[in-house]
Amino acid sequence: MSGLALVTGADGFVGRHLVRQLLGKGYQVRALDRAFHGAPENGAERIDADILDRTLIAAVLEGVDIVFHLAAMTALWLPDEGDYQTVNVEGTNSVLQAAIAAGVARFVYCSSFVTMISGPRVIRTIDESTIVEPQALFGAYARSKRRAERLVMEAALQIEPVIVMPSAPIGPGDHNLTAPTAFLRDLVNGKIPATIRQTTNFVDVELVADAILRAGERAEPGERYLLTGKNRPMSEFLGRVAAVSGLAMPSREVPYALAAFASLIEEKLLCRMSKSPPRAPYAGVRMAGRLFEFDSAKAMNDLDINLYPIDEALAGALLWLAKEGHLTRTMPALDQPQE
Incomplete structure (x- = not known):
């Protein structure tokens, strides 16, 4: 499949990787974002626009x-x-309805694995059969993404919907310093003295972009795909970071209840007054505290892709953070950019 593709959020972390891969596959690409950090990939048509601008979105489509x-x-x-x-909800509906009106054939919506995280702290496996009502999710972000998923699926008679749900992408080029990249930065800078016991799920951003492209080309209408990497205990992931960076990582664990309580107090009292973000959002701590494992076998089988390799993405992320001046410590195991 090829043709003309519109990528919204094209200057975001996953978006930039997706635009480059689409161009590499021979697509014409309209790259839309409301705030570009720089020029998009050579060959992409840059469109500065807000997804809530229905008139402009209609023209772009x-x-x-x-x-x-x-x-x-x-x-x-x-x-x-x-x-x-x-x-996340009204903006998605704006683009979706404009796409339907324009006669677009297929609509690939990038949601998140957070739309599947809810319930008590029990060990269980999550796959695409897991359906969670918005009100049962942790935090307004997760609820908004789940509501947007519903809007997309409800349009199945008018357009071919496909939903992808990545976990925590890592790799180079994260100019917005999303939560996974910020976590790596703080780990390497020694600003995280302890963690909670949890199962982590990080995934290479290049593999995520590749899987999204493949879903657009191969998925049956109405499919949902979890794009998750290998489930690793936090201790194992920290060991990977230590091996790649050559730096010692924190070994202490904080009880989940204490971490959740501290996060709640910070968010409800200090952040409400200062309007500054918390060090660890309460919703994030609650989600991290679930002892869930994610099963991406369906995506890997249907899309013919292995989402488990992580070391190359980890090294790329750390080298990029060093190059951009975000790290305060030298990483002995990596060849870092010279001043």
Whole structure:
């Protein structure tokens, strides 16, 4: 499959990788974002626009064959939770309805694995058969993404919907310093003295972009795919970071209840007054505390891709952080950029 693709959120972490891969596969690409850090990939048509601008979005969609909708508010905490509804739900509906009106064939919506995390702290496996009601999810971000998923699926008679749900992408080029990249930065800088006992799930951003592209080309209409890497205990992931960076990682664990309580107090009292983000959003701590494992076998089988390799992405992320001046410590195991 090729043709004309629209990528919203094209200057985001996953978006930039997806645009490059689409161009490499011979697609014409319209790269849309409301705030570019720099020029998009050579060959992509740059479009500075807000997804809530229905008139402009309608014009942008003329002639488009497939939409990859990645634009979203992705932070787990915002001073005004109404922004999640405005951007993630209403913004998605804006692009979706315009795509239907323009006769676009396929709509690939990038959601998140957080739309599947709920319930008590018990060990269980999650796959695409897991369906969670929005009100049962942790935090306004997760609820907004789940509501947007529903909107997309409800349009199945008018457009071919496909939903992808990545876990925590890592790799180079994360100019917005999303939560996984910020976590790596703080680990290497020695700002995280302890962690909670949890199962982590990080995934290479290049593999995520590749899987999204493949889903756009191969998935049956109405499919949902978890794009998750290998489930690793936090201790194992920290061991990987230590091996790649050559730096010691924290070994102490904080009880989950204590971490959740501290996060709640910080968020409800200090952050509400200062309007500054918490060090660890309460919703994030609650999700991290679930002892869940994610099964991405369906995506790997249907899309013919292995989502488990992580060391190359980890090294790429750390080298990029060093190059961009985000690290305060030297990593003995990596060849770092010279001043």
